Structure formats: C-alpha cells, structure tokens
Ligand SMILES: Nc1ncnc2c1ncn2[C@@H]1O[C@H](COP(=O)(O)OP(=O)(O)OP(=O)(O)O)[C@@H](O)[C@H]1O
Ligand SMILES: [K+]
C-alpha cells in the first residue's frame with residue numbers, strides 16, 4: 137500500500153462522504169448509533185409538525201419548527217459525514233488495492249510439467265514457479281531457490297527484499313514481483329483469503345467490530361440518553377400540572393441538547409481514524425481491538441538483536457584462549473561458519489577475507505552443517521573425520537565441551553567478559569574438547585532508543601529486553617539503551633513465560649517477533665506485532681503485521697493506540713461538559729416561553745427565548761463538524777503518566793467543554809436574534 141496518501145481529504149473523498157451522509161440516514165442503519173437514532177426520530181417528529189401544522193395545533197410556529205427541523209437534520213448529517221469521511225480514506229485505499237489484484241497467470245507445477253493457469257485457480261498446497269520479471273500469483277512460502285522481490289505494491293518500499301527457502305525470510309505475498317532469479321513457491325491461501333483480500337476487507341472497514349472500550353462507552357451513552365429521555369418526557373406533564381405548556385419541538389430541542397450527540401456523532405469516526413492511522417504507518421491490524429489494546433499496554437517485551445540494536449552483528453575481532461594460535465583459532469572459526477548462512481556466520485568469513493587469512497575450505501565444505509538454533513545457541517559443522525566444530529554462546533560452548541570431558545581455559549571468562557562489557561557478543565569456538573578462542577561480534581544500538589524508552593516510561597510502560605545473549609552483554613545494552621529490565625540467555629519458551637507472568641499480574645503485554653519460534657509468544661501477547669518479512673506462522677499468530685518489518689515500530693503502534701484512547705476520552709469529556717452548559721441556555725428559555733416574568737433566569741442575556749433555543753441547537757450541531765479534524769487526527773499527544781494525563785485532559789476538555797457553549801451560543805444568538 138502506498139504510504140504517500142497525504143491527499144486524504146481530496147475532493148473526491150469529501151464528495152463521496154457527502155453523498156454517504158444522506159445514504160446513512162436510513163433509520164435501520166442508524167440503529168447502531170442509538171444517540172443519533174434518537175435525534176433522527178426527533179427530526180422526523182418535528183418534520184411532521186412542520187408539514188401538518190393543523191393536525192398538531194402548531195400553525196403559529198411553522199417558521200420556528202422548520203428551523204428546528206433543519207438544524208436537527210444537519211446534526212444527523214454532520215454525524216454521518218464524520219463517519220463517512222473517516223471511512224473514505226480506507227475505501228479509496230481499498231480501490232487501489234483492488235487494482236493490484238488483477239488476475240495473474242501462474243506457472244503451476246503439475247508432476248514434472250508446468251501448466252499455465254490463472255491465479256484464481258490456485259489452491260492451498262499448489263506449487264508454482266516464479267521467474268525474473270513475473271508476479272507472484274498468491275501468498276505462499278518459498279520452498280526452493282532464492283530471489284529478490286519487489287514488494288512495493290504492498291509496502292510502498294521500493295528496495296527489493298531477498299526471499300529464500302528455509303529460515304525467517306521465506307514467506308512471499310501475492311501481487312509482488314520477482315526481480316531476479318527464480319523461486320518455487322508453495323501456495324498457502326485459497327482464493328479470497330489472501331493477504332491482499334484481507335487487507336482490502338480491513339481498510340474498507342467492512343468487518344469493523346466495536347472494540348471493548350467502545351462498547352463500554354456506548355453503554356454509557358445509551359444510559360445517558362435514556363435518562364435524559366425520561367427527564368424530558370416527564371417534564372411536560374409536570375409543567376402542565378403547574379399550568380405551563382411546553383411545546384414539543386422545544387422539548388425535542390432540549391433533549392437533543394442534553395444527550396451526548398457530540399461524542400455520539402464522532403465515536404465511530406475516532407475508531408476508524410485510529411485504525412487508519414495505524415495503516416498509514418504501514419502496519420496492518422487484524423482488528424480495531426488490537427489497536428485499542430495497544431493503547432492500554434503496561435509491559436513491552438523487546439528482543440535485543442534487530443530491535444534495540446541494528447542486528448547486523450559482525451565479527452570484528454577474533455581472540456585466542458588457552459594458548460591456541462590465532463592462525464588455528466581463526467581457521468576453526470571460519471570452518472564452523474562455512475555453511476552457516478546467518479549474518480553472524482557470513483560475517484566471520486568476511487572477517488577472514490578482510491584480514492587476509494586463509495583456511496582449509498575443502499575441510500569445511502565436506503562436513504555436514506549443524507544449523508544455528510536459538511535453543512542450542514550454537515552452530516557449526518561435523519567433519520567427515522568425526523571431529524565436531526562449534527561456535528556459539530560462551531556458556532553453551534562451555535557446557536558442550538565440559539560434557540565431553542574437556543577443560544575450560546582459564547582466560548576464556550576474562551576474554552568473553554571484556555567483549556560482553558563493551559556490549560559485544562562473544563562466540564566461543566571449539567573443536568571437540570578444546571576451546572580455541574572467542575569471536576567478537578559487534579552490534580550497534582539504534583540511535584534514539586534511549587529517548588523512546590524514556591517516552592515509554594513516561595507513558596507508564598515497562599520495557600523488558602529478552603535476549604538469547606549472555607547476561608553481561610545484555611546488561612550493557614540494556615543500560616545503554618535505557619530499558620527497564622532485561623532477561624538474558626532466554627530461549628523462545630522463556631519469552632512466553634515472561635508474558636504469562638506479566639499477564640498474571642493483570643498487565644497487558646505487547647511484543648514483536650518474526651520467527652516461527654516467536655509465534656507462540658506473539659499469540660500469547662495481547663498485542664503481537666509480526667514482521668512482514670517473517671514466517672507465515674509468526675504472521676498468523678500475531679494480531680498486527682508491520683509491512684516495513686521494523687521491529688521497533690511497536691513503540692509507534694502503542695503511541696497511536698494511546699492517542700486513540702485519549703482522543704475518545706477527551707471528546708467524551710468535552711461532549712458531556714458541553715451538554716451541561718447548554719442547560720443554562722435552554723432551560724431558562726423554555727420556562728420564559730411559558731412565563732415571561734422568568735426573565736431573571738436568562739443569565740446568558742440571550743436575545744429571546746426562541747433565539748436561545750435555536751442558538752443552543754445550532755451550537756450543538758456545528759460542534760460536530762468543527763471537531764471532525766480533531767477526531768480524525770487525534771488529540772495532541774505527549775507521553776506522561778495516566779493520572780497527570782487525566783487531570784490535564786479534564787482541565788482542557790472538561791473546562792473547555794463547559795466554557796465553549798457559553799461563548800458559542802452567545803455569538804450564535806447575536807446572529808440569530810437579528811431574524812427573530
Ligand atoms: N550463527 C550463530 N552461530 C552460533 N551462535 C550464534 C549464532 N547466532 C547467534 N549465536 C549465539 O546464540 C545466542 C542466541 O541467539 P539468538 O539469535 O537466539 O538471540 P539474540 O539474537 O542474541 O538475542 P535476541 O533474542 O535479542 O535476538 C546469541 O546471543 C549468540 O551467543
Ligand atoms: K448534545
């Protein structure tokens with residue numbers, strides 16, 4: 137999806153939203169927004185009274201009733217417009233996506249032949265062959281080969297990405313293009329269930345479900361509406377009892393002013409815009425619930441390599457231990473890496489080249505690879521002659537060597553600690569029972585990490601770095617980056633344990649990951665952000681996917697979630713405060729209409745009772761479109777703790793909400809009073 141979507145409020149979207157505002161008047165659709173449904177019902181009643189005044193004994197007030205009808209109609213239209221506008225961007229985006237979904241011809245492998253079939257005929261499990269220049273016909277996993285793929289159609293990022301079989305970079309997305317080489321892909325989604333399909337459904341908001349917080353707020357709004365409905369309905373007989381005749385349109389105006397129309401009109405726009413803001417960050421959220429949960433996060437689990445650091449850990453030095461020669465130590469380091477395809481492994485060979493060192497390549501090539509695993513924290517090669525060559529985390533190698541009865545060189549600890557103290561990762565190199573030396577892997581902390589963690593702390597979020605690395609390295613990086621806590625030598629299952637522990641304390645937990653072994657933890661976390669470059673398993677388990685595959689983006693996602701919750705809170709406060717203030721305009725006016733002597737109640741010194749009612753109603757209507765930009769953009773967000781935030785918001789939006797109507801209604805009254 138193209139990130140360049142700044143033409144948000146293009147004329148086209150606005151036009152479409154205006155049209156939709158009328159379509160949304162359909163009362164059945166309106167039922168999902170009870171506050172506005174009440175307003176619409178009132179509008180209809182006043183319309184009847186305007187059209188058939190004789191029937192209602194309302195000939196004298198046709199003009200006034202017509203004005204009330206129009207203002208009420210606009211109140212509903214404005215609310216519809218807010219929602220339609222928020223939906224508009226998603227719809228426009230969905231159209232663009234649909235265009236990328238053109239039918240593609242696929243080379244399907246059938247036995248040892250290749251058949252040309254349209255992509256719509258592909259099913260889960262089919263194997264397709266995609267060559268240079270061709271589009272990948274469906275979502276799947278590379279099972280053979282390596283290719284660079286242009287994913288700009290979905291990520292907006294033009295730099296090609298290497299996709300290869302096995303490991304964490306094997307998943308491909310339909311609609312992206314192979315720009316070099318050739319891959320075999322096993323399709324893993326049926327038509328209509330692809331990534332692009334899901335993305336379209338998502339941005340269209342077709343399946344938008346109310347989030348838990350939204351539901352709670354809805355209940356509150358409905359309760360307030362019912363209470364005010366009862367108040368207003370009982371007001372008439374009570375007034376009649378003391379001889380005051382309250383007009384129905386005035387009572388409807390009162391009701392509409394009292395019920396929370398501002399937030400009722402903007403609520404769904406806030407939710408949609410929040411989702412949209414996440415999408416603009418190139419993050420796909422499975423549901424609004426996920427976005428909202430990210431706003432309530434208390435704990436964030438981050439891994440070190442690739443999230444806090446750049447993750448391109450490079451061999452920068454090799455030191456010897458136990459009196460081994462540098463010659464042989466470097467050679468064994470290289471041999472252990474000949475078949476290790478991880479960046480760490482490749483960097484060892486690169487170091488050899490740059491330092492002009494050679495080793496017995498054939499010896500390594502002849503052996504069989506012992507792949508790096510997060511569980512063993514080692515990698516290496518089993519040579520044909522039976523010797524086992526390993527490199528890996530120092531404690532893992534130490535255990536491995538001890539288990540074979542080997543001795544641990546005295547200077548191993550010192551060398552490893554020195555590297556770890558500097559924030560580097562020491563990898564010990566061993567052959568059978570002998571440890572030869574240590575590889576110094578250097579990694580750099582991403583710039584600005586400390587500021588980000590400071591912000592998170594200010595938001596009241598605890599950060600825990602979980603790393604497979606040793607405690608010393610972990611401590612150094614944790615200190616330099618400014619995370620609150622760290623867990624070293626953690627295996628994948630340890631991450632789940634940390635998440636469960638936090639959740640047991642009633643906390644909401646976020647985490648990022650990309651590997652298949654991250655999948656369980658991603659599923660366990662309340663907010664799991666998977667990298668688009670990651671494995672299918674990780675993406676399926678997570679409730680968000682980052683198209684740019686930037687693990688540190690979880691920080692932004694949480695900020696967006698917080699902003700969405702705050703916007704909703706702020707506008708609710710504003711709306712309710714507002715309604716209270718309207719009391720002072722409309723109640724005195726209502727009684728003054730019946731008993732002119734009650735002029736003393738007119739504390740706002742409004743022109744006339746009728747103009748007071750209309751002014752309050754106009755204010756009530758126009759505040760909705762005036763607040764649309766705020767609802768869509770979100771309130772200005774500064775990280776601070778929850779209670780300070782609450783008091784600040786109460787001050788700004790609560791007090792602001794009380795004062796605004798006094799000024800607004802007074803100004804409108806000055807204008808309206810010219811006519812009546
Ligand atoms: N290619 C490799 N060969 C041998 N050992 C490795 C290799 N890559 C990493 N290690 C060792 O295994 C440990 C665990 O690696 P892993 O990638 O699981 O975690 P990590 O990258 O250190 O931490 P994080 O969880 O923050 O990504 C590393 O700290 C390192 O000591
Ligand atoms: K209102």
Ligand SMILES: [Mg+2]
Pocket residue numbers: 439441
């Ligand atoms: Mg790692």
